[in-house]
Amino acid sequence: MSHPHTIIGGLLNIVLGLAFALAMAALLTWVERRLLGFLQDRYGPNRAGPFGILQAVADGIKLLFKQDWIPPFADPGVFVLAPAISMVTVMLALAVIPATPVIGIIGNLNVGLLYFLAMGGLGVYSVVLAGWASNNKFSLLGGVRAAAQMVSYEVFMGLALVGVVMLAGSFNLTDIVHSQRHLWYVVPQFVGFIIFFLGGIAETHRLPFDLPEGESELGAGFHTEYSGMKFGMFFIGEYIGIMLVSAMTTVLFLGGWYGPILPPFLWFGIKTGLLIAFFILLRAALPRPRYDQLMSFGWKLLLPLTLLNILVTGALMLAGPAPS
Amino acid sequence: MNATFEISAIVAVLATLMMITRPSAVHALLYLTVSLLAAALVFFVLGAPFAAALEVIIYAGAIMVLFVFVIMMLNIGEAAAAFESTMLKPSAWIGPSVLALLLAIELGSLAVTGGLARPAGSVVGAQAVGIALVGPYMLAVEIASFLLLAGLVAAFHLGRSVTRGD
Amino acid sequence: MLSSVRTLWYTFLHLFHRNVTVSYPEEMPYLAPRTRGRIVLTRDPDGEERCVSCYLCAVACPVDCISLQKTEEDGRWYPEFFSINFSRCIFCGFCEEACPTYAIQLTPDFEMSEYDRQNLVYEKEDLLISGTGKYPDYNFYRVAGLAIPGKDKGEAEHERKPIDTRSLMP
Numbered sequence: 001m002s003h004p005h006t007i008i009g010g011l012l013n014i015v016l017g018l019a020f021a022l023a024m025a026a027l028l029t030w031v032e033r034r035l036l037g038f039l040q041d042r043y044g045p046n047r048a049g050p051f052g053i054l055q056a057v058a059d060g061i062k063l064l065f066k067q068d069w070i071p072p073f074a075d076p077g078v079f080v081l082a083p084a085i086s087m088v089t090v091m092l093a094l095a096v097i098p099a100t101p102v103i104g105i106i107g108n109l110n111v112g113l114l115y116f117l118a119m120g121g122l123g124v125y126s127v128v129l130a131g132w133a134s135n136n137k138f139s140l141l142g143g144v145r146a147a148a149q150m151v152s153y154e155v156f157m158g159l160a161l162v163g164v165v166m167l168a169g170s171f172n173l174t175d176i177v178h179s180q181r182h183l184w185y186v187v188p189q190f191v192g193f194i195i196f197f198l199g200g201i202a203e204t205h206r207l208p209f210d211l212p213e214g215e216s217e218l219g220a221g222f223h224t225e226y227s228g229m230k231f232g233m234f235f236i237g238e239y240i241g242i243m244l245v246s247a248m249t250t251v252l253f254l255g256g257w258y259g260p261i262l263p264p265f266l267w268f269g270i271k272t273g274l275l276i277a278f279f280i281l282l283r284a285a286l287p288r289p290r291y292d293q294l295m296s297f298g299w300k301l302l303l304p305l306t307l308l309n310i311l312v313t314g315a316l317m318l319a320g321p322a323p324s
Numbered sequence: 325m326n327a328t329f330e331i332s333a334i335v336a337v338l339a340t341l342m343m344i345t346r347p348s349a350v351h352a353l354l355y356l357t358v359s360l361l362a363a364a365l366v367f368f369v370l371g372a373p374f375a376a377a378l379e380v381i382i383y384a385g386a387i388m389v390l391f392v393f394v395i396m397m398l399n400i401g402e403a404a405a406a407f408e409s410t411m412l413k414p415s416a417w418i419g420p421s422v423l424a425l426l427l428a429i430e431l432g433s434l435a436v437t438g439g440l441a442r443p444a445g446s447v448v449g450a451q452a453v454g455i456a457l458v459g460p461y462m463l464a465v466e467i468a469s470f471l472l473l474a475g476l477v478a479a480f481h482l483g484r485s486v487t488r489g490d
Numbered sequence: 491m492l493s494s495v496r497t498l499w500y501t502f503l504h505l506f507h508r509n510v511t512v513s514y515p516e517e518m519p520y521l522a523p524r525t526r527g528r529i530v531l532t533r534d535p536d537g538e539e540r541c542v543s544c545y546l547c548a549v550a551c552p553v554d555c556i557s558l559q560k561t562e563e564d565g566r567w568y569p570e571f572f573s574i575n576f577s578r579c580i581f582c583g584f585c586e587e588a589c590p591t592y593a594i595q596l597t598p599d600f601e602m603s604e605y606d607r608q609n610l611v612y613e614k615e616d617l618l619i620s621g622t623g624k625y626p627d628y629n630f631y632r633v634a635g636l637a638i639p640g641k642d643k644g645e646a647e648h649e650r651k652p653i654d655t656r657s658l659m660p
Contacts, residue, residue: 039504042511078350110449114377118364121385125357128389132350132396140396147393151386158381171374171450285501286494 014095017105021094025239026056032239032280039284063235066228071134074225078133083230086126086237090244093119097247098174100257100264112173113165116248117158120203124150126237127205127212127222134225142221145291146212149202152298153209157199159306160192163313164252177256184255191309193253195302197275200245202298204238206279208286211294246275329369336362347406349395353388360384374450523624525598526581529574531614532595532623539618540593540630542567547585547594555579565638566631572614577607591630595623 030045030053037044048054070076096112098104109115124147131143164185168176176185186193202209213221223234250256250271257264259271289297336359343355360383368376457465512519521527534540543560544567555578561570585594604610622628637643644651 038509039501041504041507041509043509043513075348075350078354081354109373110447111373111377114374114381114450118377118380118385121381121389122361124385124389125392128392128396129350129354132392144393144396147389147396151389151393154385281498281502284504285498 025236028239030056035280063232073135075133082130083233087233089119089123090240099268111171113171131222138219139224142212153199153202156302160195163189163192180255186253204241207283246272332362332365357388372448374453521598526583526596527600530619531617534629540591543569546588550584550588553578575611577610592625
């Protein structure tokens with residue numbers, strides 16, 4: 001339905017989608033700093049351009065013109081590969097998000113949800129390899145933390161989605177949104193929603209789960225040795241990751257593009273935007289947990305909770321009327 | 325679709341070759357990951373998107389990450405790499421290579437004579453896989469889950485005894 | 491868990507608080523007259539230099555940023571040169587406290603950045619202002635007993651005539 005049938009049309013769709021995602025990521029760096037500022041009773045960057053909106057451009061120019069430096073002790077190939085993986089995986093994952101029935105690159109993929117999880121799983125490599133290739137103990141510690149954290153939280157993230165898949169009866173994201181026409185899944189799957197969002201924060205290693213970076217104890221963690229545009233790619237990857245998790249939560253739990261009066265695309269944008277703002281609020285409000293607290297929180301609280309969620313959902317579906 | 329299949333198949337073979345010959349363990353693991361991703365693409369092209377997604381999520385996304393994790397922790401240096409290269413003597417690799425070559429010839433001849441099953445036209449969806457797993461392959465799934473449970477218990481036990489010894 | 495949610499809520503409420511930031515270059519903050527900023531050398535109401543080169547400021551300075559040399563002209567003492575290295579100065583105000591003639595004073599001005607660090611060494615012509623600073627009526631030579639041209643001994647304010655030690659009269 002949404003697929004352009006010509007190759008040119010498809011390419012145009014992809015290029016436009018990527019350009020839009022990159023532009024939004026750049027804008028998001030500014031939005032985050034501005035919003036963080038207001039949450040902390042200050043202004044944030046307000047110098048470059050109207051309301052400081054050109055700050056993103058200024059940062060981009062600065063990153064591009066910095067010296068492209070590979071430390072002599074690093075593993076050069078892997079060192080360059082890692083930031084590319086970071087950016088490419090999130091951008092690939094963004095392709096399956098159906099913003100509206102017609103806007104989206106491959107929103108109709110029949111295993112869209114699994115594809116999203118797969119790209120999330122590959123995203124781990126960027127952090128792990130960056131940590132290893134930097135050949136620096138802080139980076140390595142960051143990479144080790146990231147590997148353990150992201151592999152663990154991926155499990156809960158995937159399991160939290162099983163409830164949604166059971167209710168919708170499909171891995172196709174467009175179908176999942178269609179099945180939320182009457183009731184958003186955040187209501188019947190509230191536990192899944194919370195756990196998916198927590199897993200999303202851990203996957204994008206955003207605060208408060210930013211232990212792989214952990215400025216206070218690891219310098220900058222896995223990207224200690226990165227500078228210039230290679231750091232910029234991690235940066236863009238992180239911000240597109242935020243957009244990705246927010247958009248995914250919207251699609252899976254908040255009814256995607258459904259909403260009264262306003263056009264579908266706007267509804268999708270509003271919901272995603274609010275979730276992104278919540279990400280930023282989390283960063284402003286919460287301190288970083290200790291590493292063992294993070295892991296035991298995941299394995300001892302979230303895992304039983306997700307399994308229970310699946311059990312209860314399944315039992316209710318068997319007991320109640322057959323899903324249509 | 326045919327071109328996608330051929331390209332990803334060639335990538336898979338080349339990546340596997342590179343993986344065998346790399347002296348650095350992390351590089352070898354990376355090539356193995358590429359090979360797994362190419363295999364996933366092959367699955368996808370052959371009409372098994374569910375299997376392809378699982379290949380990426382479980383093999384590339386979880387198991388290989390843990391391998392990389394362990395290798396990172398071990399921090400194998402130049403010395404180990406040098407030692408590995410001394411082990412790669414012709415006497416070590418000639419036997420397996422001949423066997424692998426025989427398999428390759430067999431596969432090639434099958435492909436030439438058209439003995440290989442044509443790619444299924446229908447897509448094997450998640451539902452079909454699920455029904456197959458809890459239907460005809462129930463016993464295999466249960467045995468595998470027993471094995472995993474045993475592994476889990478053993479890992480837990482080993483982990484405990486190590487912390488107690490400290 | 492609940493406390494985290496509460497923290498989130500309170501942080502969210504801060505969105506509607508007033509920003510505490512003062513947009514400095516556009517919006518100048520009020521500085522009290524006694525704020526310790528750039529150091530100046532003042533003149534007495536007659537327009538002459540107040541500084542008498544007593545070196546007390548240089549002695550009091552904890553970071554030794556003041557340097558001067560005394561010279562004399564018609565009975566008045568002047569600094570031949572007087573330089574303050576503002577890259578060393580910590581704006582503690584001890585020089586002002588030590589000064590017996592109210593010559594050296596700290597002003598509320600603090601915008602004195604330079605691209606070249608050498609430019610932060612202020613010489614006497616940079617330091618000397620034409621006004622009297624915080625003490626508009628004070629004139630050291632009017633209250634001191636020292637004789638200068640135009641004012642002999644005993645002619646200062648609240649000063650008695652010098653005692654003629656050779657006289658027997660009280």
